Amino acid sequence: MEIVLDHVSKTYPGQDTPAVADVSMTIPAGEIVVFVGPSGSGKTTTMRMINRLIEPTSGTITIGGRDALSIDANELRQSIGYAIQQGGLFPHMTVSQNIAVVPKLLKWDKKRITDRVNELLDLVGLDPDQFGQRYPRQLSGGQQQRVGVARALAADPPVLLMDEPFGAVDPITRGLLQDELMTLQAELRKTIVFVTHDFNEAVKLGDRIAVLGEQSRIQQYDTPEAILANPANETVAGFVGQGAALQQLNLMRVRDVDIEQRPTAHESDSVEDFASRIQTWGVILDSRDRPIRWTDRTHLRGVASIADVGLPMGEMVTIASTLQDALEAILAERNAATVVTGPRGRYEGVITIETLVDTIRSLREEHQDDPAISDPGSDSFPAADAESATESPTR
């Protein structure tokens, strides 16, 4: 279900200035759109207008083509899952009762509710027998968040609103919960609006990111790749922070870039022939073409067999590794390159530091002319000041 905000504003009673001013954007069906922005920028207000926990002062919101303001507010909220920080669980209800809230409102029969609760606990990685009868205070922060997500999913709503759902847990648990959400989403394909302060979280989870400024003004609305490569203005650049070039490397995989070749040989091959093919260094493979050692020409001088030479391989990557992994492996090696393996650990080639630098450069050029800010009719319109915000790949 696509969500469209069209010139939506909110002025709270007694306030002179709007908390949200004239926001227009389209949230595509089946995608995760992340709102990031500073505290007080109106992220929560914008999100809550979608399920009408807050009524807009002006503008329209359509959900799956229906005008949200024309739908009964209770009906609307039951069809939109809502997860908040610390799970937002009712303390006097058990885990199972918490998850069952919306199905009960929808008057599902008992058996259906029990089955659904158990299914959801399973889905979010909690054993129903162990956790179902506990109260929220008997759970860790991460477990509470999981229950919060399960509750939001209870009636299988097509739309999910998540307001800093992982804000209150430690970084490791947060990473796990993010991974779980991505796995869930790969299966469920909900339309998800996700609010966070954390740009890294936005990059990890978002199909698109909306960077919001004061009064929810959209600074840039685009894919993480495009925002990292080409922040639309200083505000976005500030949010993206110093690590943009490196973060881009997290979004791409070794298989997406050119893999170079180096000479290879098996231990039983001719030393002279191998030496003559090597310019800088070469790779020694086992009988199943898996890299075992590397060598340069000087190592090969005066030895009788390739079996007698070479240094251990060190860190390698696979074609599915991220370019960030590749960079880390390269930095740990002395050849400014790392060996890439494919299926069954077989040698595929090498990836070099030059390839990584070139990749960042071309990503940036590719996105240089990207339009950056969204309006409801099209995906975007031109960004100001894009040039000044890009950063050096060689930092």
Ligand SMILES: Nc1ncnc2c1ncn2[C@@H]1O[C@H](COP(=O)(O)OP(=O)(O)OP(=O)(O)O)[C@@H](O)[C@H]1O
């Ligand atoms: N009920 C309210 N009455 C009056 N003003 C409000 C109300 N709720 C929020 N505001 C104001 O509206 C603005 C936007 O708040 P909102 O909570 O939407 O921002 P946010 O970006 O989600 O912030 P945070 O990241 O800190 O949660 C803030 O200036 C806030 O003080």
